[in-house]
Every structure is written in C-alpha cells, then in structure tokens.
Amino acid sequence: MSALVAASDLAVAYGGSPPALAGVGFDLRPGERIAVLGPNGGGKTTLFRALLGELRPARGTLVLAGRCASVPQTERSRLDFPVSALDVVLMGTIPGRAWWRRPSRADRAAARAALARVDLADRAGRTYGELSGGQRQRVLIARALVQDADVLLLDEPFTGLDATSAARLEALLAELASEGRGVLIATHDLEQARRWDRVLCVNGRQIAFGVPAATLTHDVLAATYGGAIVTLPGEDAGAPHHAILPPHHHHHH
C-alpha cells in the first residue's frame, strides 16, 4: 500500500531562521501508528505544523497522500469557553466552508456521527469544559474525524489521563488505525511508544526511525533526550527500561 505521508530529507524552518527540524525521512502507511518522541522544543510540533501545511518545507520533500488533521492537547483550549461537545466537533466543518456559511444539516449529521464514533453520542449537549480529560480528548478526535482526515496528528494525548481513560483512548486509536488511517502520536511516554508500530525520534533533527524494539536503544534515547535519560533495571535482564527525566511541560513551537 502506498504511504499516506512520505518525507525525505525534510527540513522545516520558521521564517528565515535556521531549520527547527532537519534531516527528517520517514513514511506513514495506512493502518500504522507512529510515536514521535523528542524533548520539548525538539521539533515534534514543528513536524506537525509542516504536515498541516502551516509551515512549508525549507528543504527536502514532503508528500501527503491524504488529509491531515490535528488533535491538540486538551489543556490548550479554554475550558471556561461556553461551547458544547457538539459545537467543538462542528468546528471541524469550518475548513472549506465560506466564512458567511453556517454548518449545514449534513455537517451536523456528520458531527453527531463522529461523536458516536468516539462513544460520546450521549454527551453532545454537554459543556466541553465539564467533560473529563479523556472525554475531551475524544471530542477533539471526533473533530478531526469530521474533517475526513486520513492522518491524525495527536499532541501528547495521554497527558493527565487516568489508566482507564488512557486504555480506552489507546483502543480507540487502534480502531481508527485499523480502518486505514495513519496516526502520529507525539509523546513523552516511552512505554507507550513501545506498543506502537514504529517510532520517530527527533531532537532538532531526526535521530532514528524504525520499529520500537530495534530503534529505542540507549544510544538513540540519549541522543534524543540529551542527558535527561536514565536506565532502569529491567524486569528481565535482557531488556533494560529507560525513563526520561524530567518530562516537564512548557510551550514549544
């Protein structure tokens, strides 16, 4: 099957400044989930913005065979904003509609269907800020689905979720991928990254790309996260565990 996304020697820059991310070469196939690992400011969001067409490649090629949609972090949105879950999903119908047009009946039906797809049909009328973190994340996924996205770009979707919500979200992502979509997940969670199909490690440039078992070596992680990596004794001697210190958050580009 042909790739949904194919990047080759891709470099992305803000304005005329030196590239924030360079040397990126990877492909995303239908049905595949790829973890994007990297420190804050390492270029994960820059890559997503290039995929969304907000930034043009400064060098190299980026071929998109499908529509990309972003699933931002839930805490980036204003939780005190007076919108319902359905309103948020309907925002996904804005692209391609003239600014004076309102959502059509078909748009509303599509939004309700997307909410049903993420198991939130009964929450359509709820105020977004009153939903749980996991539910809010699923509403944002529904907003991407209503855009008919072939590629979902998720920005640290598991941050702040309890184990049950995280498991539910993980199952949903597996389902969405199995329907032929590609899923890119920016994350700090190494253990989770090991369960995806492939991993892409970036830190200003691409460090490594491949299946997790072969890619997430100590050297690759050290190059990805600099000194902020520690090796934990593994449960079995053959597989040491790595952890990242500290996975703190601040605004990255």
Next chain:
Amino acid sequence: MLHALTEPFAQGLMQRALLEVLLLALVGGTLGCWIVLGELSYGAESLAHGMFPGLVVAALAGLPLLLGGAAGILVAALAVALAGQVGRGRIGRDDAVAVAVTTLFGLGALLALSPQTPVGIQSLLFGDVLGTSAADLLAGGGLAAVVLLALWGAHWRLLAVGFDRNGARALGVRSLAVDALLLGLVALAVLVAVQGLGNLLVVAVLVAPAAAARLLTHRLAPMMALAVLLGALAGVGGLYLSYYASVAAGASIAGLLVAAYLLARLGAAASSIRKGRAAAAG
C-alpha cells in the same frame, strides 16, 4: 397602572428613544458576549474614550456626529496600535494604551472647553438618548444590521479562535483576521451607541449585560439572549426612571446595567454557595 406604563411613550421623542435603547440592547448584548469572552472590554473602552476629539471636532464644525465619531475611532485605533508597539518591553502594553487614550481624551476636553463650543457638548460625554432623531435611528439601525450580520456569518470562526487560538490555525482559521473583524465591529458598535449613551457611558451597554449573562449561563446562545434581554430591560427601565424621576436617561440606563451586573454577581455567588452546601450535605 397600565397608563403609567404607556404614558411616557405617547410622545415621539420617547418612542424614538425606546427604539434606540432596544437597538443598543440588541447590538450590545450580542457583540458584548464576544467582547467579554475575548477579554476585549479594555479595548472597547479605549476606543470609546479615544474617539472623543473626533466627536468634539464634528460638533464644533457642525458635521454629523457619526462622521466625527468614525474619524475619531480611526485615530484612536491607530494611536492604540502604535502605543502598543512603542516602548515594547519597557512599558506595559496597557500602560502605553492608557497614556494614548488619556492624551486623546484630554485633547477632546481641551477643544470642548473652547469659547466657540456650542452648548450641549456634555451630550457627547453622557449621551442624549432622548434627542435621538429619525435619521440617527436610521443610521444606527444600518450599522447595527452590519454588526449583527457579520457576527452571524463569522460565528463559527469567532468560536474556533476563542476556544483555542492555535487549534483554529489548524482548521484554516486566521486568528488575526478574526481579531481584526471583531475590533472593527466593536468600533462600529461604539459608533452606534455613542449617540445615545455618550462617550463615557457607551462601554456600559457593550460590557455589563454580557458580563452579567456570562455569570448566569454556560452556553453561548442563552448568554446572548440573556444579555440582550438585560440590556433591553435596563434601557426601558432607564427611560421610565428618566421620565418619572427626572434624571438623565443615559446615566439611568448605565446605572441599571451596572445594577444588573451586580445582581447577577450576587446570584452567581449565592448559587455557588448553595451548590457547595448541597455537595457537602450529599
């Protein structure tokens, strides 16, 4: 009783004033919700006060107030934008804007106190809702229609930007364009409302009803409806007060708008205490 309610509106002057306050309630209530949600109250106030020299010059030159107001707002917007740029980093943006607006307002006051100034200049400051002419209503109605149509059309883009500015970009919404549109509409609304409520009180109708409604509901459509209703009640109530208690109409309306906000604040506080008690009991 019924007679007491209808009597004030037997005169054409009061009928026009009634239409004017209802128009202001409609524009102020709907646009006000976006002002409050977008935290643009200070910007609205800056525009309203900064336009004062334009109004005074129009009054001195015998030009239509609408024209002077429009020119004044343009100058005020430029001054505010420039003030935000000059001295960036060393002086806070709000401080720079405050200096620019106070300068403009002072300039207006200087002109207003000149010997050539015609009487009635205080109506520029405090408005003259009872002096609304049919032509004022027509112009105000036209501008109000533009504001309402633009809000109706841009609703989803305003919603997307207000909800999540960065996320809106990924939906193809240019947040700067949406901001510019909103500020333009605020300028138009100030222009509509300044004739009735004057330079100093105009912000009351743009901010107070929406701020009160914001405290009482968590959804946008009810918030807008409630804000329009509160604005209309305060407007009509102010006209009655003015008629029966012989107090200034504009000030009465502004006073009632602020009272509505304070009541909403009390109501919201009482309800959160009740909820807290219920949660503690349950």
